[in-house]
Amino acid sequence: MNNNHKPTTDTAAPTLKRRGFLGGLLAAAAGGALATIATPGQAAARAEVALDRAKWAARNHEMVAQMIAEHGKLAAGYQSSKRPYAVFDWDNTSIMNDCEEALLMHQINTLSFKLTPAEFSAITRQNVPPGPFSKDFKNAAGEVVDLEAICADLDADYAFLYANYKGMAGSKSLEEVSATPEFQDFRAKLYYLYEAVNDTHGVAVGYPWVIYFFANMSVAEVSALAEASNDAALGAALTKVKYTSPAQRPGRAGVVSVSHFHGIRLCTEIATLMDALRRNGIDVYVCTASLEEVVAVFATHPKYGYHVSRDNIIGLRLERNGQVLRNAYLKDWPLTWGPGKTVAIRQVLVAQKGYGPLFVAGDSDGDYDMLRDFPETRYGFIVNRMKNGKIGELSKLAAEQINAGRPRFLLQGRQESTGNWLPAEASIKYGKTAPQLLTS
DSSP: OSSSSSSOOOOSOOOOOOSOOOHHHHHHHHSSSHHHOHHHHHHHHHHHOOOOTTTTTEEEEEEHHHHHHHHHHTTTTOOOGGGOEEEOOTTTTTEEEEEHHHHHHHHHHHTTTOOOOOHHHHHTTTTTOOOOOOOOBOOSSSSBOOHHHHHHHHHHHHHHHHHTTTTSSBBBBBHHHHHHHHHHHHHHHHHHHHOOOOOHHHHHHHHHHHHGTTTTTTTTHHHHHHHHHHHHHSSOOEEEEEEEEOTTTTTTTOOOOEEEEOEEEHHHHHHHHHOOOOOOOEEEEEEEEEEEEHHHHHHHHHGGGGOGGGGGGGEEEEETTEEEEEEEEEEOOSSTTTTTHHHHIIIIHHHHHHSSSSSSEEEEEEGGGHHHHTTOOSEEEEEEEOOOOHHHHHHHHHHHHHOOOOSSEEEOEEEEETTOSSSSSSSSOOOOOBSSSSOO
C-alpha cells in the first residue's frame, strides 16, 4: 500500500512550509529536465548498461545509468559473491496508484469474502479503538461518525448480502444484489470505514485491519482475486469516483460519502530499470506496505513485465493455517511501513548479505526511512507526488540537489491523469495542468 496514508490527504504527517530554495529552480524543473552534458565516459557507460531512455528526467537517467556502470558486473572490483541490490516500494512507485486499495474496492464490488456474518462483524471492529473517528469523518448531517455506528450498519448490510447472494448463502446473482440499497450502502460504508480507520488511528491499525478481510481464503484464492483486480484496474480509466450511501438507508451512521481513485497503470521506466539492474548483476527486491501475496502477483507475473523473483518480495504477512490465511498479523514480523521497512530490510537482507541497498525507490512517508537509513545507498529515488510530511522533506532536499554533481536524492516527475512519467523532476497532479516541483 501506498504509505502516506494514501489517497489524497497528507494528514498522517505535519505540513511543512516550503521556503528557501531558488525560484529559478522551480521554473527550470517545471519547464522540463535540467540540461546535462554527458562526458564521453558517461555516454559510453549509459550505452553499456542499456537503460531505456523512455520518459526519465534526463539527469536522473544519466545518474542512474552511471550508478549501474560503476557498481554493476562490468565495473572494476565487482564481486559476484557480494552483489549490489536495489529495493523498490510498489504502490505509487512501481505502478501508478495502489493495488491493495484497488483490490479492496474489487473485493467489495464482487463480494469476494469467505466470512460468515459473525466473522465479518468481528473483523470490522478488530483492533480498532472504539469511539468517534477524527473530525474529518462526518456524515451528511455534519455529525462525526463513530466506529460502532458504522459497523452496525455494515453488519445489517452484510447479513442481507450473505443471505441473498448466490456466491454466499443466497440465490440472487451479483448483478441483482448490486442493484440493492443494501449493497450500495455496504460499498460506501466499508470503504469509508477503511479511510476513517487509517486516517484516525494510523497505518499500524489500518494496514493489518484491511487485509484481515482475506481470512479463510487460500493463498491461491487471494492471488487469483488480486490478478482479476489488477486486470480490471489496468483496463479502467484513471478517475476519482465519489460514493455516497443511499439516503433511504441512513442507519446509525447516517449518509456518508467517500472517494476512490480508480485505475492502475504499469510503469515502463521502473520495469525496464529493474531489468537493466538484473542484467548488470544488481539484484532487485520489493518492500511494500501491501499484503505480500497481493504484490507478488503483480511483481512476478510475466504479463505485467516486472519479472521480480517471488523470494524477493517483502511485505505485510498474515498468520496461516496451512495455505489458508487467518485474520491475525504474523507474530514477530514488522509492519512494513515507515521504520518497519528498514527493520524488514535489515532482518531479511542486511542480516544475510552484510550490507544495505545500493538504490532505494519510494514515493511517500512510508518510504522515508528506507530511502535514507542505509549508508551504502547511492540514491534515494523519489517519485514526485508533491507531498508534505517526511517525504516532503526529502523531496525538498532532492530539489535543492538538482544541480549537485553527486546528489543523495533524485526526484522524478509524473502526470497523475495518465499515470505516465514526465521527462522532468516536476509532476502534474490529477485535475491540474501545470507542472509543480514541490508542494506549496
